[in-house]
Amino acid sequence: MPALPVISPITLDSYLGWPHMHYVFVVLCVFVVVYKLTILLAKRREALRNFQAFPGPPPHWLFGHVLEFKQDGTDMDKVVKWGQEYSYVFPIWFGPFLSIIIVQHPDYAKTILTSSEPKDDFAYRFVEGWIGNGLLVSEGQKWFRQRRLLTPGFHYDVLKPYVKLMSESAETMLDKWESYASTNEPFELFKHMSLMTLDSIMKCAFSCYSNCQTEGGTNAYIKAVYDLSFLIDLRLRMFPYHSDLIFHLSPHGFRYRKARQVALSHTEEVIRKRQEALKEEKELGQIQAKRYLDFLDILLFARDENQQGLSDEDMRAEVDTFMFEGHDTTASGLSFILYCLACNPEHQKICRKEIMEALHDKETMEWEDLSKIPYTTMCIKEALRLYPPVPGISRKTTKTVTFCDGRTVPAGSVVGIGVFGIHRNASVWENPNVFDPLRFLPENIAKRSPHAFVPFSAGPRFVLT
Numbered sequence: 207m208p209a210l211p212v213i214s215p216i217t218l219d220s221y222l223g224w225p226h227m228h229y230v231f232v233v234l235c236v237f238v239v240v241y242k243l244t245i246l247l248a249k250r251r252e253a254l255r256n257f258q259a260f261p262g263p264p265p266h267w268l269f270g271h272v273l274e275f276k277q278d279g280t281d282m283d284k285v286v287k288w289g290q291e292y293s294y295v296f297p298i299w300f301g302p303f304l305s306i307i308i309v310q311h312p313d314y315a316k317t318i319l320t321s322s323e324p325k326d327d328f329a330y331r332f333v334e335g336w337i338g339n340g341l342l343v344s345e346g347q348k349w350f351r352q353r354r355l356l357t358p359g360f361h362y363d364v365l366k367p368y369v370k371l372m373s374e375s376a377e378t379m380l381d382k383w384e385s386y387a388s389t390n391e392p393f394e395l396f397k398h399m400s401l402m403t404l405d406s407i408m409k410c411a412f413s414c415y416s417n418c419q420t421e422g423g424t425n426a427y428i429k430a431v432y433d434l435s436f437l438i439d440l441r442l443r444m445f446p447y448h449s450d451l452i453f454h455l456s457p458h459g460f461r462y463r464k465a466r467q468v469a470l471s472h473t474e475e476v477i478r479k480r481q482e483a484l485k486e487e488k489e490l491g492q493i494q495a496k497r498y499l500d501f502l503d504i505l506l507f508a509r510d511e512n513q514q515g516l517s518d519e520d521m522r523a524e525v526d527t528f529m530f531e532g533h534d535t536t537a538s539g540l541s542f543i544l545y546c547l548a549c550n551p552e553h554q555k556i557c558r559k560e561i562m563e564a565l566h567d568k569e570t571m572e573w574e575d576l577s578k579i580p581y582t583t584m585c586i587k588e589a590l591r592l593y594p595p596v597p598g599i600s601r602k603t604t605k606t607v608t609f610c611d612g613r614t615v616p617a618g619s620v621v622g623i624g625v626f627g628i629h630r631n632a633s634v635w636e637n638p639n640v641f642d643p644l645r646f647l648p649e650n651i652a653k654r655s656p657h658a659f660v661p662f663s664a665g666p667r668f669v670l671t
């Protein structure tokens with residue numbers, strides 16, 4: 207009997223042959239690209255139509271306004287100037303398809319900040335990989351519940367002991383500065399501030415004494431937090447890194463993943479150990495009688511009306527959110543406060559005198575002393591006006607939003623609140639570039655819109671206090 211022929215399965219490859227397969231693949235790719243481009247072009251046309259009522263600086267057809275940002279220290283001034291030219295509300299384009307309406311007037315900011323519109327899905331996306339769905343990025347019911355659970359952690363009774371912890375961290379920093387004082391050498395103080403605020407927040411959040419200010423960057427967790435903050439900022443500024451694929455394939459993406467792993471493992475370990483240690487404790491009051499409450503205690507004991515606490519994942523997200531939100535903002539704010547006082551020695555002199563009087567014969571400030579330094583408080587506010595640590599925030603509209611002048615933006619628009627621009631708006635602030643703490647005298651504050659000074663945002667997503 208003749209042997210039966212071997213029958214091989216007919217595949218698309220063998221049917222069409224390799225050259226044909228390539229052909230199909232190429233056609234498919236072209237089809238996908240054309241389809242995507244058509245959608246993007248339609249979106250661009252729609253955005254151009256929607257923003258017709260909002261004139262702005264003319265964009266380049268491909269780069270939009272990206273090339274206008276030279277990263278030479280003048281970018282913020284440019285945006286402020288655009289505000290003056292275009293009635294403090296104007297669109298800017300990041301490339302041909304992404305546009306944001308920038309708001310630099312308190313009345314327009316009020317419309318957005320008092321609404322419950324969610325955060326945009328562009329900038330906040332970059333931090334979510336690290337801090338998870340914590341208070342800063344969460345939305346709707348989840349955000350509402352988290353906010354309610356965490357608010358007691360910001361009660362005066364909890365915060366009061368933190369003043370001493372912060373003073374200790376500040377003292378360590380000042381001791382280091384003594385050596386510079388004797389050499390008369392200039393130095394970059396932001397780095398020192400940043401380590402000092404990290405040191406403080408580690409104590410307030412985990413009761414962890416890291417010695418990061420004196421150990422010269424050897425603590426792996428501190429280094430990871432430092433790296434993550436730097437890489438997230440870099441990603442925002444470098445447009446090719448907005449693509450997940452490009453970023454994750456780059457050396458920076460590799461460094462990010464490594465740092466993220468170190469930070470996540472550390473947080474998980476700290477939470478686990480504390481859960482163990484607190485097994486016997488039934489109430490926060492019992493712990494508070496023995497020692498100060500840190501943020502971790504507040505998280506572990508938080509309960510909603512159904513006696514439900516936070517899941518381990520939520521807890522980790524909140525701790526990481528506070529590490530991220532709490533150290534860079536404060537370091538930047540403090541650095542600029544010192545910068546403003548250095549540039550304005552006449553105000554510095556008044557602050558010094560006021561603080562010396564409040565201290566009397568003590569070494570450091572206490573909670574009760576904070577109300578005894580009104581002039582210094584005004585200087586701090588004025589520095590936050592001129593140099594807000596968070597210079598802009600944004601929301602993505604879920605419905606048509608109508609501004610005070612009747613102009614509207616449709617659902618799906620990204621609206622940026624230009625905090626820096628609002629604080630330098632010449633129609634609100636006389637001589638906006640001049641450091642003048644008296645703007646914050648109570649009688650002067652009363653004359654302004656509450657949305658003219660928003661370094662900590664405003665409305666429901668105001669920074670937790």
Ligand code: HEM
Binds near residue numbers: 353600
């Ligand atoms: C000078 C210091 C600070 C400044 C200027 C600042 C500024 C801001 C701003 C502008 C927002 C609103 C962001 C948005 O709406 O997208 C915000 C939110 C937030 N901040 Fe701060 N912040 C500071 C310090 C801190 C500290 C020390 C912590 C915690 C330890 C913190 C925790 C948060 C949290 C959890 C949110 C989210 C609140 C929510 O959405 O409900 N911030 N902060």
